Amino acid sequence: MSVSAKSTVIGQDAIIEKGWLKTHQWLLLRRVSQLSILGLFLLGPLASIWWIKGNLSASLLFGTIPMADPFLLLQTFFSGHQPDLTAILGALIIFTFYFLVGGRVFCSWVCPVNIVTDSAGWLRRRLGLRKSTQLARSLRYWILAMCFITPLFTGYVVWELINPVSMLHRGLIFGMGMGWSLIIAIFLFDLFISRRGWCGHVCPMGAFYSLVGKYSPLKVSASDRSKCNDCMDCYAVCPEPQVIRPALKGEASGVGPVIIASDCTNCGRCIDICAKDVFHYSSRFANKAEK
Amino acid sequence: MANKKANSKQQPVSRRQFLTDSGHAACSVGLLGLGLGMYGEQSKTHAALALRPPGALIEDDFLGACVRCGLCVEDCPYDTLKLARLFEPVTTGTPYFDARKVPCEMCDDIPCVKACPTGALDPKLTNIDDAKMGVAVLIDRETCLNIQGLRCDVCYRVCPLIEEAITLNLTQNTRTGVHAIFEPVVHSDICTGCGKCEHACVLEEAAIKVMPRELAKGELGKHYRWGWEEKEKAGRELVPNIIDLPNRMPATEAESLNIAPVGGNK
Ligand code: SF4
Numbered sequence: 001m002s003v004s005a006k007s008t009v010i011g012q013d014a015i016i017e018k019g020w021l022k023t024h025q026w027l028l029l030r031r032v033s034q035l036s037i038l039g040l041f042l043l044g045p046l047a048s049i050w051w052i053k054g055n056l057s058a059s060l061l062f063g064t065i066p067m068a069d070p071f072l073l074l075q076t077f078f079s080g081h082q083p084d085l086t087a088i089l090g091a092l093i094i095f096t097f098y099f100l101v102g103g104r105v106f107c108s109w110v111c112p113v114n115i116v117t118d119s120a121g122w123l124r125r126r127l128g129l130r131k132s133t134q135l136a137r138s139l140r141y142w143i144l145a146m147c148f149i150t151p152l153f154t155g156y157v158v159w160e161l162i163n164p165v166s167m168l169h170r171g172l173i174f175g176m177g178m179g180w181s182l183i184i185a186i187f188l189f190d191l192f193i194s195r196r197g198w199c200g201h202v203c204p205m206g207a208f209y210s211l212v213g214k215y216s217p218l219k220v221s222a223s224d225r226s227k228c229n230d231c232m233d234c235y236a237v238c239p240e241p242q243v244i245r246p247a248l249k250g251e252a253s254g255v256g257p258v259i260i261a262s263d264c265t266n267c268g269r270c271i272d273i274c275a276k277d278v279f280h281y282s283s284r285f286a287n288k289a290e291k
Numbered sequence: 292m293a294n295k296k297a298n299s300k301q302q303p304v305s306r307r308q309f310l311t312d313s314g315h316a317a318c319s320v321g322l323l324g325l326g327l328g329m330y331g332e333q334s335k336t337h338a339a340l341a342l343r344p345p346g347a348l349i350e351d352d353f354l355g356a357c358v359r360c361g362l363c364v365e366d367c368p369y370d371t372l373k374l375a376r377l378f379e380p381v382t383t384g385t386p387y388f389d390a391r392k393v394p395c396e397m398c399d400d401i402p403c404v405k406a407c408p409t410g411a412l413d414p415k416l417t418n419i420d421d422a423k424m425g426v427a428v429l430i431d432r433e434t435c436l437n438i439q440g441l442r443c444d445v446c447y448r449v450c451p452l453i454e455e456a457i458t459l460n461l462t463q464n465t466r467t468g469v470h471a472i473f474e475p476v477v478h479s480d481i482c483t484g485c486g487k488c489e490h491a492c493v494l495e496e497a498a499i500k501v502m503p504r505e506l507a508k509g510e511l512g513k514h515y516r517w518g519w520e521e522k523e524k525a526g527r528e529l530v531p532n533i534i535d536l537p538n539r540m541p542a543t544e545a546e547s548l549n550i551a552p553v554g555g556n557k
């Protein structure tokens with residue numbers, strides 16, 4: 001990545017302009033969201049307050065509302081099992097939610113692995129590690145295809161054997177065991193081998209939710225892109241930096257300011273880090289309105 | 292502008308580059324899939340002592356149906372069920388129990404089955420006595436106290452289906468010649484595999500163990516029929532006018548050799 005010479009002080013401008021808190025507000029909110037969702041699941045086993053039972057794969061809220069991961073349920077479907085109505089209903093609820101707010105909101109606001117890979121990304125910047133093995137962006141979609149094809153032949157949900165997302169969440173509630181080894185491996189992979197390697201290139205769950213949010217209305221927009229001073233900080237902090245350019249630099253070619261690419265995780269880090277307040281949460285229809 | 296340059300460097304990915312990249316990705320993913328499939332096949336042969344919750348579909352179907360949510364685990368009032376962790380000898384994330392540690396208490400309302408959202412635990416199971424979690428097998432006759440002629444009876448007494456799933460078979464103790472042996476016998480058509488017997492066995496290592504049904508059960512050849520059952524169904528001899536030769540009884544044999552048969556002469 002072409003990061004400007006002052007890469008060691010990413011966000012310095014913003015902190016000077018807006019203060020530390022404003023430069024980290026969405027980041028903090030996301031951490032609060034991720035941790036409190038985990039906390040809710042832990043309330044049961046730890047404090048016997050059963051507001052929510054289960055884990056991210058399937059759960060029951062207040063003893064009535066079922067939720068299920070549509071990605072996983074599709075895999076069980078391909079393995080030849082016709083899931084019960086409860087699970088199907090649960091998957092529809094989750095699907096609808098992410099369809100509306102953006103599929104990869106799961107990644108940035110819920111997924112526990114995101115904290116791990118974000119930390120690896122942060123440490124990588126801090127240590128100034130530039131070397132990175134380039135993986136094809138299409139890799140995760142191939143893996144996604146594999147997740148759906150292998151059950152057809154084996155009759156079981158193959159990806160769940162190693163899916164670190166469900167393993168971490170399940171492990172934190174039901175006991176990790178050797179599961180930690182996998183999480184540490186992902187951290188080291190992101191830190192030393194490939195920049196944003198796991199979430200940006202490998203994880204099929206991220207790929208799936210990317211597709212779920214393909215047409216979601218909630219988007220980040222570079223609505224004040226004329227104020228951009230090319231500090232490049234947003235590219236440095238964005239987990240999917242390739243999504244920014246078309247929106248931020250598209251004025252000349254008539255491309256709207258909304259970040260349309262569904263790989264954008266709606267994490268809001270670019271909003272935080274920009275000293276010029278170029279980015280805002282917006283809607284996909286804002287592009288049309290502008291024309 | 293510096294930006295412009297970076298721009299032109301990034302955007303036009305040549306078709307060839309794109310194809311090679313995708314080719315690499317596709318091949319590595321293919322290998323990954325193969326590896327995972329093999330790992331999966333291996334982990335399917337799970338530990339002989341790991342039992343599935345009541346109502347679990349047969350293992351092959353269960354592995355495709357269960358989403359590893361742990362709702363069954365959390366609703367089990369006796370903390371019987373656990374979710375398998377990575378590298379444990381049960382498929383990662385799936386629920387199981389170890390009867391020697393905590394057996395299934397066979398709840399009347401079967402909360403674990405009710406909790407399962409996917410049907411991996413079959414909701415058609417409404418009477419817990421019909422559950423088929425495994426089969427108890429009296430594996431070690433040499434250490435079982437009852438079979439050695441003592442009156443332990445613990446496995447028999449704790450069985451929720453006492454006198455149906457497990458009975459005591461009375462035989463003569465040939466070691467002492469004067470005592471009886473009350474041998475615990477499990478009836479696999481009724482045993483639910485709850486594991487209370489294994490849990491209660493007083494030995495250091497249980498002589499009676501509950502195993503998954505796939506492991507413990509025999510199976511008739513597909514073409515096998517029990518003659519007497521078929522006869523009953525048909526309501527008549529299956530082979531009419533069969534020539535009935537005289538039966539040679541052991542007694543006759545003994546007589547011909549001129550030794551006294553067991554139980555004395557009639
Ligand atoms: S890409 Fe995968 S691991 Fe990363 S945040 Fe999204 S779901 Fe989680």
Ligand code: SF4
Nearest residue numbers: 238264265267268270
């Ligand atoms: S574009 Fe902004 S909101 Fe989208 S992933 Fe990148 S930093 Fe997050």
Ligand code: SF4
Nearest residue numbers: 367395396397398403
């Ligand atoms: S029947 Fe009761 S004790 Fe047995 S596994 Fe289910 S909930 Fe637990």
Ligand code: SF4
Nearest residue numbers: 357358360361363407
């Ligand atoms: S409740 Fe059903 S789907 Fe969930 S872990 Fe138990 S058996 Fe599997």
